Amino acid sequence: MTYQLPEKLKKLEAYQPISGDYKVRLDANESFLSLPDEIRHEISVGISRIAFNRYPDPYAVELCQSFSRYFQVPADLIVAGNGSDELLFLLTTCFASAGDTLMTVKPDFSMYRVYGEMAGLQVEVFEKDCDLSLDADVFIAAAKEKNVNMVIFSNPCNPSSLLLSKEDVLKIVAGLEDVLVVVDEAYMEFAEGSVLQEIENYPNLMVLKTFSKAFGLAAARLGFAVSNKTIIDALKAAKSPYNVNTMSQVVGTILLEHPAYLEECTLLIKESRDYLFGMLQAMAGSFPQIQSIQNTRSNFVYMKVDGAADIYRALQQQGIAIRLMGDYLRICAGSEDENEALLAALQAYLKGAEVCAVQK
Numbered sequence: 117m118t119y120q121l122p123e124k125l126k127k128l129e130a131y132q133p134i135s136g137d138y139k140v141r142l143d144a145n146e147s148f149l150s151l152p153d154e155i156r157h158e159i160s161v162g163i164s165r166i167a168f169n170r171y172p173d174p175y176a177v178e179l180c181q182s183f184s185r186y187f188q189v190p191a192d193l194i195v196a197g198n199g200s201d202e203l204l205f206l207l208t209t210c211f212a213s214a215g216d217t218l219m220t221v222k223p224d225f226s227m228y229r230v231y232g233e234m235a236g237l238q239v240e241v242f243e244k245d246c247d248l249s250l251d252a253d254v255f256i257a258a259a260k261e262k263n264v265n266m267v268i269f270s271n272p273c274n275p276s277s278l279l280l281s282k283e284d285v286l287k288i289v290a291g292l293e294d295v296l297v298v299v300d301e302a303y304m305e306f307a308e309g310s311v312l313q314e315i316e317n318y319p320n321l322m323v324l325k326t327f328s329k330a331f332g333l334a335a336a337r338l339g340f341a342v343s344n345k346t347i348i349d350a351l352k353a354a355k356s357p358y359n360v361n362t363m364s365q366v367v368g369t370i371l372l373e374h375p376a377y378l379e380e381c382t383l384l385i386k387e388s389r390d391y392l393f394g395m396l397q398a399m400a401g402s403f404p405q406i407q408s409i410q411n412t413r414s415n416f417v418y419m420k421v422d423g424a425a426d427i428y429r430a431l432q433q434q435g436i437a438i439r440l441m442g443d444y445l446r447i448c449a450g451s452e453d454e455n456e457a458l459l460a461a462l463q464a465y466l467k468g469a470e471v472c473a474v475q476k
């Protein structure tokens with residue numbers, strides 16, 4: 117007998133980020149702002165002083181202290197990860213046993229299900245209403261009925277861009293007291309409704325944060341888990357010792373020394389998002405192909421369009437990358453130039469499609 121991959125890996129497909137040359141990248145929800153020279157300089161000085169022959173600080177103490185000051189949560193309730201993706205993988209692997217049940221919602225971040233399946237968990241998917249909203253009471257009842265051990269969802273949601281109120285999130289946490297409730301707040305900088313400050317009030321709540329979106333640090337791979345002491349101590353014990361490299365620890369710590377800059381970035385991204393949302397809404401008035409646009413609380417716009425796949429490909433051919441998700445398009449807010457390029461290409465495409473329809 118030759119070696120055979122386990123069944124769970126045979127059917128697994130690798131995450132396929134788009135490849136190729138795009139002049140406009142609005143597909144990955146990254147920040148369109150690049151670090152200013154002043155901060156880059158501080159980073160290069162910081163990196164030049166690293167003891168490269170030594171392993172990183174296993175608990176990223178300095179970074180977690182900076183995080184603690186910025187987000188006003190106790191430093192001993194924070195674990196840093198190699199992106200929140202690493203933390204999600206750890207959570208599904210270590211905070212549930214094979215055969216336990218994880219509940220995710222749909223639509224939501226697709227990696228929750230992937231990590232859950234890799235960990236040997238039973239994954240139950242809670243379908244959101246057709247307007248993409250989620251009723252907390254219905255969700256709690258469904259989770260109880262399925263006897264779930266863990267639930268994970270993003271808030272604001274990727275991809276729907278909608279926000280669940282703080283009251284609803286806490287209702288879920290309180291309503292499922294024997295379930296670990298993981299709230300992925302990757303986009304909460306763009307919204308209001310964080311439960312981060314509630315972390316000490318519940319025995320079953322975990323909040324995930326990332327520096328990849330509002331903070332514009334996707335390259336550094338920095339994510340954070342915040343929870344109560346019992347859960348955080350267990351996570352510290354379960355993670356690999358040197359999971360966050362020293363370069364990223366330095367970069368993250370330096371960035372957090374610039375809170376005014378981070379506020380400014382968030383503001384600029386929100387402005388860009390509001391502009392993009394407004395322009396697309398106006399376009400929807402002229403082109404009935406655009407069926408709906410969600411009221412975004414993130415840094416991207418999610419809209420349902422007839423012929424979404426055709427639009428996606430047409431934009432791709434013009435060097436504009438967005439994300440296709442079934443009948444929906446997810447478009448990240450970009451720089452002024454990027455937004456204009458996207459809007460012009462989309463409008464031209466929709467006009468062309470109209471002409472074709474008339475000619476037929």
Ligand SMILES: *Cc1c(COP(=O)(O)O)cnc(C)c1O
Nearest residue numbers: 199200201270274302326328339
């Ligand atoms: C982008 C994203 C992440 C990934 O964060 P990393 O820290 O870059 O791994 C996690 N959750 C959601 C909902 C995201 O959209």
